[in-house]
Amino acid sequence: MPTLVMKFGGTSVATLDRIRRAAKRVGREVANGYDVIVIVSAMSGKTNELVGWVEETSPLFDAREYDAVVSSGEQVTAGLMALTLQEMDVPARSWAGWQVPLKTNSAHASARIEEIPTDNINTKFAQGMKVAVVAGFQGISPEGRITTLGRGGSDTTAVAFAAAFGAERCDIYTDVDGIYTTDPRITSKARKLDKIAFEEMLELASLGAKVLQTRSVELAMRYKVRLRVLSSFEDNDENAGTLVCSEEDIMESNVVAGVAFSRDEAKMTLLSVADRPGIAAAIFGPLAEASVNVDMIVQNISEDGRTDMTFSLPVNQIGRAEKAMAEAKASGEVKFSELVIDSDVAKVSVVGIGMRSHAGVASQMFKALRDEGINIKVITTSEIKISVLIDRKYMELAVQALHDTFGLDKAA
Amino acid sequence: MPTLVMKFGGTSVATLDRIRRAAKRVGREVANGYDVIVIVSAMSGKTNELVGWVEETSPLFDAREYDAVVSSGEQVTAGLMALTLQEMDVPARSWAGWQVPLKTNSAHASARIEEIPTDNINTKFAQGMKVAVVAGFQGISPEGRITTLGRGGSDTTAVAFAAAFGAERCDIYTDVDGIYTTDPRITSKARKLDKIAFEEMLELASLGAKVLQTRSVELAMRYKVRLRVLSSFEDNDENAGTLVCSEEDIMESNVVAGVAFSRDEAKMTLLSVADRPGIAAAIFGPLAEASVNVDMIVQNISEDGRTDMTFSLPVNQIGRAEKAMAEAKASGEVKFSELVIDSDVAKVSVVGIGMRSHAGVASQMFKALRDEGINIKVITTSEIKISVLIDRKYMELAVQALHDTFGLDKAA
Known part of the structure; x- marks a missing residue:
């Protein structure tokens, strides 16, 4: 029998009634001839409640106990x-992570999946069980203790099961009906994509489109698991939602697949830094130690052996970053004349695998922003992505302009 | 190190604050030099919520799934x-039932404990862990699925651990401060007992004093586990609560230890039953199949080959019992002239191991009831207990009279 993995997130199983609706979808796939592995999250709100109890009990909690408590929701x-x-x-039965067993390493609260033996579940399928319902987000460590995979880990669980069981597809049921060219709240022209390449999804996921956890997309890409994102609140036909798949499976696509954005960014510039080998490590080492998530980094042309170093970070990490830089300066590790902070910036990115073969995407992007009078503060590029940092107040305008200029409201 | 088992019921761990208070008690016993095994129930209300969800989802639920869901609270x-x-x-860590592992049979939702290997926990004690916190009420079946022991199973878990680890004592922390000679709501003269024998506690537990689960007392008696019942809401000294222990550990005791009662009883009489071998089986077989909990049974003297058969049952099972008897009559299995139902009776019992060596307890009991004008409808006796069925409206009066006549307000 072909196998299908179906994953239902917290809002899709928030009440007994919603569980019933989800179960009906599962029943239809069984009727279609599939053996189904269902991955479920905790009922929405449950995990937050449990995490809240743990944190109130013990602010610097033992992650092993955190995992024991928090895994109960699923x-x-x-x-x-x-x-x-x-x-x-x-015919269905439930499986806790440790019963499968989904084996992980011992990094409690953010464990990595190491192996998913398929024998136990396949034996049951062979005996006539049609659905294995597996508690998402959890596994068991080599020491026999419960581990969790970190928030959103149920997506990762689903993809890992799809890979282990060679599933035909992994359907992620969520509260949106697919992946959009950009957030429909920013422009009504946003269009649902039928297909998107793994690489594009990865850039969109890490750039702030919160539909899929980045790790799950990475895993899907590595094991070529066809991922479908679709709504658990609508009737879906065969082609519902968005299929996240290999580039080869996408015949035609726009050069740019989507416009992503991240609102609460900040920009820091160290002025007049001594430009010597190892200076980047001297700056970003202490920032990493202070748990600052540095994103874009730009180093200006050096002049007289001195340069300016600019980087972006989440706005709520400014304090930590300032402290780390002040300490690095005090210790003499990093020399700079001034630290300039701009806490009112946003990041806007265009993403598309078509960029690889199409020249001129960057210039078209910059022109569109210029035409709206938007000043670009920092630029970074990758093979399939161009990101700019701009004043936060222009963010919506920039997204709309880019969505228009790349014709994202129309399919390829 | 001597080992102590401490069990905290649902009300004793209902909030984070109460868990903290319970933990302080545990800490004190660690300071006293004990290795402690703590058995916890679910936060009060949790199990009911989970059971409610299961029953709403599936009235005739798969007990294996019921167990998977319901065990999560602990x-x-x-x-x-x-x-x-x-x-x-x-130094403490938690253990789910399956991690210990507490091995049970496969009777899901009411599993029996088969074995508690001590190696895992003892290894941790040897490594410096001072407290093993074990989720009560649950275990693992030979098939590797989670089982539960039935409601109140945390008491049984605690006693089983005390037996397996040879604990010095098993302290049951609950919302009352001990075992009383009778319910203090019925008479203010009710007195807390310092000690009570297992056999007495067993009779009291099954007679309606809801402090300890019957199974846990049976188990404690079999393995000679010294059980102490005490309040988690009061400061307790060395002699707080009530010690449930072997007869030999009780130097002096009243002839009668306590007066128990059960309010919602009914009495059924089958008139003019053919008195032949196998008639009792013919009557009580169908009742058992209909899940009627028959308690007292009295068969009158036979006359002309016919007799009257009287038995008591919970008042809310009258319907089931009537139906079963009507069917048995229709099928010709049981012949009787009439079924007489009295749904307004209560059971009152006096319990005491002292009865074994003291004659006259029964007559003293009957005299006290006669003096209050209370008519006795049914009498049954055992070695350490005398029970009577009376009109429900006289129940409180009977309890007070018996408490007085046996001088239960004063210690031996």
Whole structure:
């Protein structure tokens, strides 16, 4: 039998009624001839409640106990989903992570999946079970303790199961009906994509489109798992949602697939830094140690052996970054004349694998921004992405202009 | 190191604050030099919520899924308790039932404990862990699935651990401060007992004193586990609560230890039953199949080959019992002239191991009831207990009269 993985997020299993609706979708896929592995999240709000209790009890908690507590939410949903399916006469049973067993390393609260043996579940499939309902987000460490994969880890669980069982597809049911060219709240012209390449999705996911966890997309890309994102609140036909797949599976596509953005960015510039080998390490080492997530980095042309170093970071990490730089200056590790902070910037990016073969995307982007009178503060580029830092107040305008200039409201 | 088992029920761990108070008690016992095994229930209300979800999802639920769902509550409390102890610098970790592993049979939702290997936990004690916090009420089946022991199973878990680890004592922390001679709501003269024998506690537990689960007392008696029942809401000294222990450990005791009662009883009489071998089986077989909990049974003297058969049952099972008897009559299995139902009775019992060596307890009991004008409808006796069925409206009066006549307000 072909296998299908279906993953339901917290809002899709928030109530018994929603679990029932999700179970009906599962039942339809069983009727279509699939053996189905269902990955469930905790009912929405549950994980936050449990995390809240742990943090209130012990601010610097033992992550092993955190995992023991927090993993319980998915266990509940898995049992309830199995019961719901049984009520519909679909042979089903639930599996906690440790029962599969989904083996992870011992990095509690953010464990990495190491192996998913398929024997236990496949034996049950062979005996007539049609649906294995697996508690997402959790596994078991070599020491026999429960681990969790970090927030959003249920997506990763789903993709890992799809890879391990050679599933035909991994359907991620969520509260949006697919991946859009940009956030529809910014422009009504935003269009749902039928397909998107893994690489594009990866850039969009890490750039702030919160639909899929980055790790799950990476994993899907590595194991060529066809991922479909679709709504659990709408009736879906065969072509519903967005398929995240290999480039080869996409016949035609726009040069630019989407416009991503990140609102709460800040920019820091160290003026007149001594330009010597190792200076980047001297600056970004302490920032990493202070848990500052540095994103874009630009080093200006050196003049008289001195340069300016600019980088972007989340606006709520400014304090930590300032402190780290002040200490690095005080210790003599990093010399600079001044630290300039701009806390009112946003990042806007265009992403598309078509850029590889199409010249002129960058210049078209810059022209569109210029035509709107938007000043660009920092530019970084990768093979399939161009990002700019601009004043935050122009963010929506920039997204709309770029969406228009690349014709994203129309399919290729 | 001597080992102590401490069990905290749902109300004792209902909030993070109460968990903290319970943890302080644990910390004190660690300071006293004990290795402690803490058994926790789910936060009060949690199990009911989970059971409610299961029953709403699937009225005739798969008990394996019920167990997977319902066991999660204790897992949460165990983790939170371990974290709380760690915050107090007490080395502690949590254990789910399957991690110990507490091995049970496969009777899901009411599993029996088969074995508790001590190696895993003892290894940790040897490494410096001072407290093992174990999720109560749960275990693992030979098939590797989570089982639960039935409601109140955390008491049984605690006693089983005390037996397996040869604990010095098993302290059951609850919302009352001990075992009383009778319910203080019925008479203000009710007195807390310092000690009570297992056999007495067993009769009291099954007779309606809801402090300890019957199974846990049976288990404690079999393995001679010294059980102490005490309040988690009061400061306790060395002699707080009530010690449930072997007869030999009780130097002096009243002839009668306590007066138990059960309010919602009913009495059924089958008139003019053919008195032949196998008639009792013919009557009580169908009742058992209909899940009627028959308690007292009295068969009158036979006359002309016919007799009357009287039995008591919970008042809310009258319907089921009537139906079963009507069917047995229709099928010709049981012949009787009439079924007489009295749904307004209560059971009152006096319990005491002293009865074994003291004659006259029954007559003293009957005299006290006669003096209050209370008519006795049914009498049954055992070695350490005398029970009577009376009109429900006289129940409180009967309890007070018996409490007085046996001088239960004064210690032996």
